Amino acid sequence: MFKYLKNDLPASIVVFFVALPLCLGIALASGAPLFSGLIAGIVGGIVVGALSGSQIGVSGPAAGLAAIVLTAITALGGYENFLVAVVLGGVIQLAFGFLRLGIIGYYFPSSVIKGMLTGIGIIIILKQIPHFFGYDADPEGDFAFFQIDGENTFSEIINTVNFISPGATLIAIIGLGILLLWSNVLSKKGKIFSIIQGPLVAVAAGIIYFLVTQGSDLFSISQEHLVSVPIPDSIDSFMGQFSFPNFGVITKPEIWVTGFTIALVASLETLLCVEATDKLDPEKRVTPTNRELLAQGTGNIISGFIGGLPITQVIVRSSANIQSGGKTKMSAIVHGFLLLISVIAIPKILNYIPLSVLAAILFIVGFKLAKPSTFKAMWNAGWKQFLPFIVTVLVIVFKDxxxxxxxxxxVGIVVVLYKSYQNSHFLHKEDVDVSNGKQKMKMTLAEEVTFFNKGAILKELDRLPENTYLELDVRNTRYLDNDIVEILEDFVEKAKNRHIDIKLISQRGVIENPESFIEFFNLRSKSA
Structure with missing residues (x-):
């Protein structure tokens, strides 16, 4: 874990600066205490990071759970009651891990995973545009298209025109320039520029700019455009920010329903993020998914016990970690410690960081997730890949x-069924056989033929003209569904009336007796 510390330490700093406003914003969007988001980020980094088998995944509070949390806090009668559901959700996730349900994530098509990454990248860019220009009316974690204040993503961008802050915009442009210069030019000039990462320099520049321009009428940055971390004035006030579950409500059915909902949604989000981060990992390492569920469950139990939001592995932080050069889980663990140290030791300094600089950092993260080259590659891969991809992107951007x-x-399943419908058989026409005046046709069935293929096969059999000689080749067929057997049996009877002669070619030999066809089909159906 310490071998790549020179890579992991700079990456952890970047992830820390990305995670800090997200933790606060998601807590705000969830209707929970701001400190609860930081607790979830700390536990997700230190506890889940240490237990997880993922080398580059980063966990913390997730925007995808914000709507569930917002509704549940009110429905369950308060935040302390909701924390019981978080703990129960963690216990249920442990059960999922022990039952080895982590394999579920592998059943999602690659096109959907790439669509998820691209959609999140577009959302990150769109959501950061107002912050880039100093319009911070909405919480950072409000990732839905239709927002809790009645606005939507595009109307917020349009509203930005009326609320541009010159100071916030200027330092955002400077920060973006630093990031581009660092990644495209300076990182190739010397080792020092690889150790000290561009985002750290951009944040430092933002803090210096804020301090220097204080008192300026035009280019100063007002308080609402800065990070806002709770500042305790004593140990007692710091400890007073923690909340604890009210286990007196554990027998209520709605607590268990919420707990199961949190476990199910958090597990699904985590497994999909694991699949996505493994694809982004330059070293193509594979995360043990059952172990990941056990780590997430443990993290949610601890987070719930001390007043934190539910935790999942999060693609925004994970992709920022990968793109900043993170190599092992140490970057996720260190980022958790940085969150802990910062809220205890330097909350005032953190509150000097302009949100517009963080928006510039997230612009780069979003662009790397939603590169134009990705759209081109998916288009070139054919409509079977592009259609599920673009549908996933659009629905994520406009829904959630x-x-x-x-x-x-x-959509991916429909495409598979359509291709299965198409590929159930191959029909080949041959020249007319002069000896008996019948056109010879050959139909070869696929390796597996199920009820999905009924329509295609029935259509081809019904289209056969009268006075046809049909060779039905089932030598490669390993599975023949009973529905297909019934179609073939019916066709044998219809063929007599249409003067269609049938020859069945199987691994057992050639069969030309209609009565033997039915016996053969029944045997194949039973063996399958």
């Missing part, structure tokens, strides 16, 4: 993450 993944998966 879970809807996008679900509808993208549904």
């Amino acid at each position: 993450l879970l809807w996008g993944i679900s509808i993208g998966l549904a």
Whole structure:
């Protein structure tokens, strides 16, 4: 874990600066205490990071759970009651891990995973545009298209025109320039520019700019455009920020329903993020998914016990970690300690960081997730790949993450069924056989033929003209569904009336007796 500390330490600093406003913003969007987001970020970094088998994944509070949390806090009668559901959700996730349900994530098509990454990248860019220009009316974690204040993503961008802050915009442009210069030019000039990362320099420049321009009428940055971390004035006030579950409500059915919902949604988001981060990992390491569920469950139990939000592995932080050069889980663990140290030791300094600089950092993260080259590559891969991909992207941008993944998966399944419908058989026509005046046709069935293929096969059999000689080749067929057997049996009877002669070619030999066809089909159906 310490071998790549020179890579992991700079990456952890970048992830820390990305995670800090997200933790606060998601807590705000969830209707929870601001400190609860920081608790979740700390536990996600230190506890989940240490227990997880993922080398580059980073966990913390997730925007995808904000709507569930917001509703549940009110429905369950308060935040302390909600924390019981968080703890129960963690316990249920442990059960998922022990039952080895981590394999679920592998059943999502690659096109949907790439669509998820691209959609999140577009959302990051769109959501950061107002912050880049100093319009910070909405919480950072408000990732839904239709927002809690009645606005939507595009109307917020349009509203930005009326609320541009010159100071915030100027330092955002400077920060973006530093990032581009660092990644495209300076990182190739010397080792020092690889050790000290561009985002750290951009944040430092933002703090210096804020301190220097204080008192300026035009280019100063007002307090609402800065990071806002709670500042305790004593140990007692710091400890007073923690909340604890009210286990007196554990027998209520709605607590268990919420706990199961949190476990299910958090597990699904985590498994999909694991699949996505493994694809982004330059070293192509594979995360043990059952171990990941156990780590996430443990993290949610601890987070719930001390007043934190639910935790998942998060693609924004994970991708920032990868793109900043993180090599091992040490970067995730160190980022958790940085969050802990910062809220205890330097909350005032953190509150000097302009949100517009963080927006510039997230612009780069979003662009790397949603590169134009990705759209081109998916288009070139054909419509079977592009359609689930673009549907996933659009629904994530205009609805939310879970809807996008679900509808993208549904489209992917429809595409598979359509191709299965098409590829169930191969029909080949041959010249007329002069000896008996019948056109010879050959139909070869696929290796697996199921009820999905009924329509295609029935259509081809019904289209066969009268006085045809049909060779039905099933030598490569390993599975023949009973529905297909019934179609073939019916066709044998219809063929007599249409003067169609049938020859069945199987591994057992050639069969030309209609009565033997039915016996053969029945045997194949039973063996399958």
